[in-house]
Amino acid sequence: MFVLVNLKAYPCDPVAVANAAATVADDTDARIAVAPQAAHLSAVAGTGVETWAQHVDGVEHGSHTGSTLAEAVADAGAVGTLINHSERRLRLADVDAGLRAAERAGLETVVCANNPRQVGAATALGPDAVAVEPPELIGTGTPVSQADPDVVEDAVAAAAAVDESVPVLCGAGISTGEDLAAARELGSEGVLLASGVAKADDPEAALRDLVSGV
Template identity: 50%
Template sequence: MTKVRTPFILVNFKTYSEATGRNAVRLAEIAERISLETEVCIGLAPQFVDIVSISSTVSIPVFAQHIDPIAAGSFTGHILPEAVREAGAIGTLINHSERRLKLVDIDTTVRRARESGLLSVVCANNAIVGSAAAALNPNMIAVEPPELIGTGIPVSKAKPEVVSGTVDQVKRINPDVVILCGAGITRGEDVAAALRLGTEGILVASGIVKAKEPYEVLMEFAESVT
């Protein structure tokens, strides 16, 4: 996992208009500036169509939001891992709460990510699903209680037991997996709380993308982990 360092902040652009097309590139440039200034590793997960523009503009790690469990061939409308890699991504989210996958497909997708040179971040909604995901040997697991996503109620404060429970259960099954947490994170202290619970980074979306001043908020996040 030489392409990212922990503590790791991964910003999911979702399909927000504030993070589409030119807006996506602008947000990526802000993130790159903060990463260079603070030396904190910040990754970006833009929409598929924006991966090329962003990865050719900034030097920080770019992730896909999803890949399909397929090889090259007849899969119209699907996301080929190798295409995402050639476009400049170095990793991918898998099984995000807005794009849940079948168990057998997560297994295949984690393998396909590995084969095509992509880091895998499997999302989980609770500690048990996180520990099941750990058995599939992804590089990272991101635990996000879906009921907190987008609420501004930080998982690291509202459900610390979900975070620390996930850390415990995942590490028992697979001590090599890096654990992120997400949902409701909008302030630097939420990020710091997440790390104190044993995670090695966070997954954030609206907290940055929808912020009035993304630069200020992301800088606060980065400073809280240094």
């Protein structure tokens, strides 16, 4: 199971969370990655944890002030990037452009989608993985695997109908080992979470609980 921790713009210490993730990953052989703000990519990558960007733009080198260049993300130490998170929604053409930019820079990709129909469309664009995240459950602490397990199963089926090689991650409300186990039982090959770790008083304890069943 792949655990991808999105720090969003929460007021947490990204290096402290990254160190916790690196420690838990080393102790448990779990695959854990951290996605900080772009300004913190180098510092997080310096901890040795697998580091992801929260977003890249579908642009090349040039006059693109304010854009997040995939090559710059890779230079900062990231090995992958989220695309089309519910809080950073893109048009289909922009998702495709972001994927091509990430591919050009050698970044692994996870495209987020709200529902199984969008998962199918995202899978057709050729990402390394897709994540299903009903936006109404994000940050609620209520995991989609409990609130609406059919969404996860249908998302897995939708992705498989397009390309069986593209795994599905489960997001929205994930915070405990029980949540991760439920996501796995529904066919997910990983989880995407944020507040369950970024807002935890003890991120290392939160991560240990999360991967306890792996």
